[in-house]
Amino acid sequence: MTAKPDTGLSLFAWMTDRVILGATRHPIPAEGKSRRVLTLPGVGQLEIWVSRVGPDNDEGPDVYVLKFPGTASRAEDSTDALAQWWPERCVEIWSVNPPGYGSSSGRASLRNFPSMSRTALEALRSEADGIPVVLYGESLGCVSSLHLAARHPVDAVLLRDPPPLRETVRSRYETGILGWVAGFLAQHIPEELDTIENASKAAAPAVMVLSQLDRVVPFNLQRRVAEAYCGPRQSLVLTEADHGDQPSPVELGKFKDLTGWLWAAIEQEQQ
8 A cells, every 4th residue: 555645635634643643833933953945745845954073074974873753752852862872983863754744845644654754765865875773763754764663674673662653543542432432533544644553564673662651652562662672672671761761771771772782783784
């Protein structure tokens, strides 16, 4: 099934988008970032915000990161935390505003996510010209990352709180009329965005950070995504974390060990 641009959106698909997406368009300062605009066929413009962390490198970045934000997040949000991944490397980050977010054209619709993510990756790979490309997703952003990782060659994947969308929607209301509605809406999530299925086809080395006390994406559903992942994978469980909470100092140390493992896997693939 190939997702189409947001033309002729059905009422039920529109309702599904409203339940899942939290798109905003209000201005947000994007300090230290530069704006790029790509053409998204059938929709209009796709807004990308570009930034760098780590030491300056006259020869260009050591690695590129394609970041897909979470449900109510924006590409203008800070990416300073990525400096903890590989502090000795120059990392260039491309953060994507999906259609309906920021100044990206079109309405916020899951049906636009496959073409949106593919357009962003193609543009970044052309820019990178052989330099490693890492996909990074936070919550809903994991859906786009895994969609790409299942279909396109990338060097690595890093995910935080990955949601299987259908199962997460159903988990909100398990019984009664609301359970029936949730199940019906879940059927209108594009097949190409089946997170568990895509994880089972992704081969790039991956690090997944899971929140055990997550009240948005239940931990058992995050774990299903991690366990389905086909490629080499390391996971970090944040035992006291809710959705998006920061790791403890001890967990942050473990995270740095995992990003070190991920970089070693990237270098091995480059040889």
